[in-house]
Amino acid sequence: MDNLLRTERDMENELESKRVDVVRKLLMMSANKRIPLSKIYHNRLLFGIPEDFRDRVAAYPDYFRVVIEDDGKRVLELVNWDSSLAVSALEKEFMVDEDKVKRAFKFPMKHGKALDLDMEDERKLNILNTLPLVSPYSDGSKLDLWTLEAEKYRVGIIHEFLSLTLEKRAYIHNIVEFKEEFSLTKHTYQMLLKQPRTFYVAGTQMNWCVFLKDAYGEDGELINKDPQVVFNEKLYKYADMQELESDCTVG
Template identity: 80%
Template sequence: MFQWQRLLLSAAKTTHPKVPLLKALLNPYDPFPKAQVFSSLFASHFSTSFLVTKIPKKFRKKRKKKESPRFKLVQTQPNVIPHFESILRRDAHYRFLMKTKDFLLKQPQQVLLLDEAGKMHQLLGFPRGRKVVKFIQHHPLIFEVYRHSDNKMWLGFSEFMERLILEEQKIMDEMEMDRVNVVRKLLMMSVNKRMLLSKIYHNRHLFGIREDFRDWVGKFPQYFKVVFEDDGKRILELVSWDPSLAVSALEREFMVDEDKVKKAFKFGVKHGKALELDEHDERKLNLLMTLPLVSPYSDGSKLDLWTVEAEKYRVGVVHEFLSLTLEKRAYIHNIVEFKEEFSLTKHTYQMLLKQPRTFYLAGTEMNWCVFLKDAYGQDGILIDKDPQVVFNEKLYRYADMEELESTTSNH
């Protein structure tokens, strides 16, 4: 007798309403269709309702949500360098100050209707839904709100801030030729020695370039030429190549401290285990790949995209780009704007992460900032400060003060 028949036989001895069906299954001569018996029997008596088909919520394992790139930090412990991260927090703290200052300077009378200011959260750098007056009150020495003769409230600069603006204008006049050379070097690094005028204007604060830049370049026809494309866009072109400017910061540093530059980058060589290289030999092999570096003033567009030479070129371009900035650092949106001109790829983030000796990436994965580490001291302070940087730091100090000290006001 089959095992299933024994089970059914034992079930048939019980006084269950399905006993006739069980007997029918045991009787081989019963003409009753066995398939129907099985279906009727197991549909009701042998129910699977007792099986747990879904794990209760309280017993389920909680899946860790994937952290958003908007909040996920680039660096993790123990690689975090606090003084670089604090600079980004400072940027956020003074965003309203710098963006509102920039906007007011472009207005005819350097004033703005307060009702209009409350609607310009993006242009003035304050969070949407917040009241602009609260942010104005954070910087009482810089901004003033006053009632005009039209009985409307207006936002403008304080008298003290107007004196600071004149001081800044003097700095820009004194640094004029330095800024000219920065723009020339940017054009010399670009693929066709030309770029959109608007791109340089959008990043003018990065290089200390003045607000009237688009008209200012017309003062130097020996260096620049502005041409119009068919779509009306203005292009800034380099008039003449200057070999004395086509020397990168890395090349100048190599002449002073060759060993330091040798250690600045690492372009690893993939090799098989069969070579059995020890640490010293592997370092020597990597050094052979690191030098010579590829000048950022060479034509990188002619290099094969995924070669070591192409990566050396792109690393050199970013290094030189940062060395031209006021604070030796730049955000991702600053770098990406020049992607085509400098033959950069979408893998710039990963490329820079592989060079931790020279670059430090701070902030979040969505809005990271890259620093030239050697430009800063151990205390996180720039070693060589541009006059514009010195002015900005002074402005920050005054922005956080509620009133002028007696010595300052007398001065």
């Protein structure tokens, strides 16, 4: 067990710069480039952020600033914008496989059926409605809430949020905890259901889990596993073995 704990500490140190970039990207996605520290801490396991990250941010004054508000709330603010980080996973994928991204989402035109289009023309119209995508690193708070552009933005925000997580999935309550920061609405769940090509929603009411479909293979396994995920799997296996040995001893 000591070896596992030592391995975890070493891994956290090796991955620190990567985790720092994740926090920077979350701040860059937020409306005012600031997020309460408590929200990041509460959701830290989603992103592989170490438990002591609130102490670690002090080592990055060029990236972060902690502000204490009048009510005592500690808020993490972005110090410098980095254009190299303001590229979403979707935008990177678009440069590699444009057609795949075109098929990923569907924003049907309202009253489109009344136009009496054939399937090919309807497909082209849907692509026109889908593209261009709206970057999650743009300021969504300035968009008219119920426009197509705003919905594209919110879909892009959630896609990028999930892309930054270790397992490319999150519970709906994890996502809506950032409702104010990411300009989300109370209709987030319904919005996700409208994009079944990209998001898979599973679970029970009020405890839905949202998956990025493309991140998983047909066997239900993550295609690309973060080192933290691999370590966690080893840890779970170790715990299962310990429990089994304990049961055998009791028996």
